[in-house]
Amino acid sequence: MKRASWTLALLAVLATAVAWYRLFHQGDAWARWPHWGAMIGLSVLGVATLAAGTRHAKVGIAVACTLLGVQAALIACSLAGVHVLAADVFPNARLASVVGVVVVLAMFGLVRRRVWGRWLGAALGAQGAVSGGLNAYWYWKVDAAGNLREWECIMWVTAIGGALILANAAALATPSHDTTWSSRDRLIGLLRATIIAAFVAGLMLLVYAWLQPIAPETRTTAFVLAAALAVGGVLAVRGKLAGALVLVVAGIGLVAQTAITALDTPVAERQIALYYAVF
Numbered sequence: 001m002k003r004a005s006w007t008l009a010l011l012a013v014l015a016t017a018v019a020w021y022r023l024f025h026q027g028d029a030w031a032r033w034p035h036w037g038a039m040i041g042l043s044v045l046g047v048a049t050l051a052a053g054t055r056h057a058k059v060g061i062a063v064a065c066t067l068l069g070v071q072a073a074l075i076a077c078s079l080a081g082v083h084v085l086a087a088d089v090f091p092n093a094r095l096a097s098v099v100g101v102v103v104v105l106a107m108f109g110l111v112r113r114r115v116w117g118r119w120l121g122a123a124l125g126a127q128g129a130v131s132g133g134l135n136a137y138w139y140w141k142v143d144a145a146g147n148l149r150e151w152e153c154i155m156w157v158t159a160i161g162g163a164l165i166l167a168n169a170a171a172l173a174t175p176s177h178d179t180t181w182s183s184r185d186r187l188i189g190l191l192r193a194t195i196i197a198a199f200v201a202g203l204m205l206l207v208y209a210w211l212q213p214i215a216p217e218t219r220t221t222a223f224v225l226a227a228a229l230a231v232g233g234v235l236a237v238r239g240k241l242a243g244a245l246v247l248v249v250a251g252i253g254l255v256a257q258t259a260i261t262a263l264d265t266p267v268a269e270r271q272i273a274l275y276y277a278v279f
Helices: 003-023 033-052 057-079 093-111 117-140 149-169 186-211 216-237 243-262 267-277
Strands: none
Touching: 003 033, 003 149, 003 267, 033 057, 033 149, 057 093, 057 149, 057 216, 093 117, 093 243, 117 149, 117 186, 117 216, 186 216, 186 243, 243 267
């Protein structure tokens, strides 16, 4: 496993220990089997990731797919009207459907050792780690009475699970037959990072547009940018120059989207605007 990935996995394991203490040291009356199961599962998968290291790529794929599979199962349950958790994690059916499709695609790509599957898995992991981490920090600050403990638990699980997915996906070697993407050329490396960032930003634009359009006039442009990032990312993965150009133009659009959203957001919701600006 690459040193950066192993370090990230170690941080995820340490964060799991912090989460155990934070969530349960004052009592566990709020917890049910999904919460205990999630925390135990993260502990086991985190240790497995560290133990596997560079020797067992199949273990890394299995860990990442297990975590993605749990997410896919929760989405399927939500769409079927079966709520495993008291908190409604997927209140929008359209968003849940899109995320579910992306998660299944990432699992397929990882199992088939496709380079795009590795990138898509890394993007989902990065999104979960950053989004869950920011939200867990926020719930930690406001949850003095403990009445938001389940939501904080969900965010801890999202952050730690995302970090483990990212660590395992990023540690996988690019297939040797894929000479373009295995190149150490600086521009190729930059394009790889841009594609992953596009996958992350595209999904968050849909979250913004469908769940929390704090500046309603930027809702339509969020859809347009999400579509552009998806198209550009797919074309770039296929080695098309047009894909890189679309990503560059969409990147400029993201800067404008972020600026306009921040300027038009009410002062009371500026913190939410900053949250989306991260992505």
